[in-house]
Amino acid sequence: MLRKQLRPAIVMTLLLCVITGLAYPGLVTGIAQVLFPRQANGSLVEVGGRVVGSEIIGQPFTQAWYFHPRPSAAGAGYDATASAGTNKGPTDTKLADTLIAGRVDSLVAAGVVTKGQVPADMVTASASGLDPHISPANARLQVTRVAQARNADPAAVQQLVDARTEGRQFGFFGEPRVNVLMLNIALDSLFPRPAGAGATPPATQP
């Protein structure tokens, strides 16, 4: 009973492996590269002819004149070769007392927000560590800092945030959100960075 089915087992394994593992992804790649080349290659974003990242992959921002993304547990933060969340549970001491409480306290100390009103995404790490978005509430709280650092009118910056806020997809799916990288690129084009902030990043491209 077993021996007679040995040949089908081996042949089917090899042939189906070629069909589903080689022909199928090859065909999908070919068609995707023709129909949707931008998306298939990572939705890359260029500024001044230079690729600065992917529209849909979050990247770290720490300077005062940029909007900041969510905390990240991917590698040392926004490491796109090591996507991950903290995987800390609801009763974990470090998560509650060090990570979340620490972030809340520094926001409160900087006068950004009062305790109890911190938007949930602002002090928690995302699932991928590469979340490209922040919530509209989170962005709103950063407007004053960004405007100040750029000597810009906070109302104008807020207007930009509003314009860059994506609603639910098709008006229905998901949640409203702001893409941090795209917002910051728009910011650079509308409001000059402060003097001495390095208008262009170092051109050392490996």
Next chain:
Amino acid sequence: MTTNGWLQIAFFSLCFLLVAKPLGIYLVRVFDGSVRWLAPVERLLYRAAGVDPAEDQHWKRYAAGMLLFSAASMLLTYVALRLQHVLPLNPQEFAAVPDRQAFETAASFTTNTNWQSYGGESTMSYLSQMMQLAFHNFISAAVGIALAVALVRGIARRGNEARGRLGNFWADLVRGTLYVLLPISFIAALLMVQQGVIQNFDPYLQVTTLEGGTQTLAMGPVASQEAIKQLGTNGGGFFNANAAHPFENPTPWSNFLSMFLIFAIPSALTWMLGRMVGNQRHGWAVWTAMFVLFAAGVTTAYWAEARGNPIHVARGIDVVTTDANPGGNMEGKEVRYGIANSALYAVVTTDASCGAVNSMHDSFTALGGMVPLINMQLGEVIFGGVGAGLYGMLVMVVLTVFIAGLMVGRTPEYLGKKIQAREVQMTMLYVLAAAASILVFTAISSVHPLGLAGRNNAGPHGLSEILYAFSSTTGNNGSAFAGLTGSTYWYNTQLGLATLIGRFMLIVPMLALAGFLAEKNPGTENAGSFPVSGPLFITLLVGVVIIVGALTFFPALSLGPIVEHLQMGAGRLF
């Protein structure tokens, strides 16, 4: 909880309800051999393999073919992962996968589990992803569907004609792959690319970020794998963060599509059941029982996650969900999905034995995280894995009619066929093998230093991580409380074994049950027969699923998530 959140959940439910009949009709036609638009490819495969697709196989022969095929494909994957460093399409020059991890990965993908103790973007070459992991995504799903079809044939056929025969394994395997999985995956993959899922063979791309730092973007043929990963309820991510990674699941619409793909075939299989046994109301009764359990899970999880974590509220987080603030428990969740779609996805992926995640279950609140855990422990029968969910639920149906028969004191019958000692023995073997694997392995790891060393959380949550790991692997789910460090000899070998037990120690008794039923002639149904449709049957079926699960796992759950919930309310940290 928001109105929009509930509407998204309701709309999703409506979609997988509406797909049941059209896809169900198609499945019936595929497996009776009347869909033939790829007949030349089909014939070529049969001829090369030397099989006669018209041969009607006895259940033992069907089982032998399935086991040999699984063994051959698992061996191929083990060898290919060990030789990854010398094979092509490895632009990042990843080393060979270590022996323990290659064994576990091969076992895990062969069994439709896709538990991953590695990070895809830092371990697997493009060739390994496509020709091994995505290949198994197809065939393990096709095997699952074939087995469900075989069981339904066993129930439907007259014993004096079938005499224990269930159809042809090779034909079922090929037809499921060619006519169901490949075409739907192909369309879904392109829809995903359109939304931003990547599909290329480029090396990883290093960029200078806007602030002047460097970031390396992982690349690869992701969309083709993502589509079958969802459709085949496999769940193994191309990247470590799985479907939370924006390159796997970039938008709310791609997220919706993913969830729809997960539930489409399991939902349609219940319609196929009704048609093949000639009792459409029975098919809908099984669907309804599954839906009741799904609705209970999603309500609980959404409530728990939207309510948030009182400990984090005390630290200053605003948990009220509005259009501007996601609210709730956002640790380990993405802004684009928010609370509603993260909770819904967690329930869908663990109801079906998919195991893809768009949020980190390990960081859910205690009760929010208990829902996925229970879903897996109930035997992955709430729509369940493709095929596996239906045959798992039908085993529960047999148990239900048996218990109902005992209650009224007459010989239990299922669709006119008498349920006797042999059938009940196989049913109990099925139930006990799964429970024993989960509880015994968990017990060992929760007292042994090597098992305890893997925890990422202290206190009751640490036990939950271990319990989740063995529930997930035995249930062939593959999702994780991912803090657990599974990449050790201890866990690689034991979790690998749990996936094999959870698949094959359940399949063989199930196929025996199918064979025994295929030897019986249905009697004439009369007023005294127990109806297998209607509210009474649905209530009993739901009750049996819950009671079997609760009796088995309540003690373990009360030491993990339940006690953690109480501690969380009291503000206790570990």
